[in-house]
Amino acid sequence: MPVARPDAIRRHNLALLLGQVHRDGELTRAELTQRLDLNRSTIGSLVADLTELGLLEEWVPSGGDRAGRPSHVVGPRQDGPYAIAVDIDVTHLTIAAVGIGGHVLSRHTLPMDPTPSPAELVAKHIVAAAANVGVEVDERAWPIGIGISVPGTVDWHSGTVEFAPNLTWRHEEFGAMVAALAPPGLRVVVGNDADLAVIAEHVRGGGRGSDDVVYLIGRIGVGAGIIVNGTPLRGHDGYAGEVGHNVVDASGPQCHCGKRGCVETYVGENALLELAGRTEPVTAGSIAAVFADAAAGDERASSAVRAVAAALGRTIASLVNVLNPERVLLGGSFTEVFRLAEKEMMEALDSHTMGDSRNTVQLCTPRLGDDSSLLGAAELAFGALLADPLVTR
Numbered sequence: 001m002p003v004a005r006p007d008a009i010r011r012h013n014l015a016l017l018l019g020q021v022h023r024d025g026e027l028t029r030a031e032l033t034q035r036l037d038l039n040r041s042t043i044g045s046l047v048a049d050l051t052e053l054g055l056l057e058e059w060v061p062s063g064g065d066r067a068g069r070p071s072h073v074v075g076p077r078q079d080g081p082y083a084i085a086v087d088i089d090v091t092h093l094t095i096a097a098v099g100i101g102g103h104v105l106s107r108h109t110l111p112m113d114p115t116p117s118p119a120e121l122v123a124k125h126i127v128a129a130a131a132n133v134g135v136e137v138d139e140r141a142w143p144i145g146i147g148i149s150v151p152g153t154v155d156w157h158s159g160t161v162e163f164a165p166n167l168t169w170r171h172e173e174f175g176a177m178v179a180a181l182a183p184p185g186l187r188v189v190v191g192n193d194a195d196l197a198v199i200a201e202h203v204r205g206g207g208r209g210s211d212d213v214v215y216l217i218g219r220i221g222v223g224a225g226i227i228v229n230g231t232p233l234r235g236h237d238g239y240a241g242e243v244g245h246n247v248v249d250a251s252g253p254q255c256h257c258g259k260r261g262c263v264e265t266y267v268g269e270n271a272l273l274e275l276a277g278r279t280e281p282v283t284a285g286s287i288a289a290v291f292a293d294a295a296a297g298d299e300r301a302s303s304a305v306r307a308v309a310a311a312l313g314r315t316i317a318s319l320v321n322v323l324n325p326e327r328v329l330l331g332g333s334f335t336e337v338f339r340l341a342e343k344e345m346m347e348a349l350d351s352h353t354m355g356d357s358r359n360t361v362q363l364c365t366p367r368l369g370d371d372s373s374l375l376g377a378a379e380l381a382f383g384a385l386l387a388d389p390l391v392t393r
């Protein structure tokens with residue numbers, strides 16, 4: 001059996017400690033000793049290393065413990081690294097500086113052009129906006145990388161967006177485009193919006209503590225991020241989870257992907273607006289208006305929400321039959337569909353699932369609200385640092 005070298009063990013323990021603070025926030029040295037099952041002097045030396053690396057800091061809170069002894073608290077530094085997280089949606093783009101622990105330090109939302117913008121133009125906007133969020137954080141803080149969430153299929157290795165139907169992007173080497181414009185040395189990583197959302201919810205939201213979670217995102221596009229046995233399900237190329245383009249009826253409505261009768265054409269935001277009899281384009285305002293009307297008892301809006309809820313219930317039933325998840329989180333516009341028409345969704349789920357997996361699954365709303373994909377993009381950007389804190393400088 002190979003014997004681990006002392007520096008390999010140290011790197012491993014540094015990653016464990018940093019990961020613990022990143023996931024759980026400020027912790028006392030005593031809590032770290034207990035959680036990592038290491039002795040006090042090892043914890044003390046790891047904290048000293050992470051402080052020297054500019055990642056964490058420790059302080060003595062006023063008051064001390066019950067016996068009046070000061071108990072050191074370890075937490076992220078204000079002047080430490082931050083991720084530049086970007087969430088691209090069809091209607092708007094959110095960019096934020098996110099610190100260790102998932103704290104949003106500054107953020108901007110920019111409207112996207114109603115006509116989909118070319119990838120090169122969006123890349124330019126991102127790099128310009130990244131500079132703006134950078135000036136709003138502590139001036140000593142430093143960017144660790146750019147993580148980008150995209151509503152489309154993404155090659156995880158290259159950051160190439162293979163197909164984002166609602167942005168009309170096909171095979172765009174988007175990660176490379178952003179990296180070419182960004183300051184040298186800044187790592188750029190790109191992921192699918194639902195894949196990133198489920199990662200963030202698993203780390204610090206509604207999927208925490210569960211190893212089998214599905215996050216369904218409802219925007220103009222529809223997709224799933226899936227965690228199976230505690231691990232993100234990517235598939236061979238990284239394209240797993242495109243449930244929005246499963247065909248329900250081959251003679252159904254035309255989908256932006258080129259096929260007919262995809263799930264998205266029944267439950268996506270365009271479908272919701274159309275069912276509600278509205279002709280304006282999808283915006284945060286037009287979708288909110290449908291939900292407000294439905295909540296106020298307007299029959300057409302209510303029946304649109306109920307129809308989407310029933311179709312969504314059938315989609316969830318297929319996922320439950322295949323994956324047997326413990327939790328299904330309903331993000332984007334699905335959050336409100338679930339709140340307003342839970343009964344219709346549950347009835348569809350009940351009548352289209354088979355066996356005991358129906359009894360285990362819980363439908364819930366994401367705890368990170370609309371920020372799941374954004375915070376997942378930050379997780380992506382922090383990935384290399386969390387795996388090995390010594391790569392920092």
Ligand SMILES: [Zn+2]
Pocket residue numbers: 244245246255256257258259262264
């Ligand atoms: Zn489709």
